[in-house]
Amino acid sequence: MLNYQNDGDVAAAERIITIGVLNGVTHESIPGGIPVYRINTLGQVLERYAADIGMEWYDDWVCFQNRRTGAETMDANQTIGSLDLNEGDTLSISQYAHD
Numbered sequence: 513m514l515n516y517q518n519d520g521d522v523a524a525a526e527r528i529i530t531i532g533v534l535n536g537v538t539h540e541s542i543p544g545g546i547p548v549y550r551i552n553t554l555g556q557v558l559e560r561y562a563a564d565i566g567m568e569w570y571d572d573w574v575c576f577q578n579r580r581t582g583a584e585t586m587d588a589n590q591t592i593g594s595l596d597l598n599e600g601d602t603l604s605i606s607q608y609a610h611d
Contacts, residue, residue, distance in 0.1 A: 531597050552592050554592070565605065574605060578596055
């Protein structure tokens with residue numbers, strides 16, 4: 513689970529959910545998913561789990577997609593909740609080649 517300075521306060525206000533994380537290009541994933549809060553940002557997820565799915569977290573050309581809804585964004589500051597990711601959903605992260 514991704515931490516906050518006041519983790520106890522967050523946990524009291526919001527429950528932890530488990531989502532899948534998938535490299536949208538290679539389809540490499542993390543077995544069993546990851547625990548997150550819906551207020552975690554997509555950038556936090558990428559930074560923490562990029563190496564686990566064969567990515568570099570600092571790349572600016574990244575697309576995040578909710579596989580259930582098809583909603584997507586390139587804004588790493590959006591939250592798990594704003595992309596409507598719920599328990600059991602999969603977050604697909606794709607990096608694009610650029611010059």
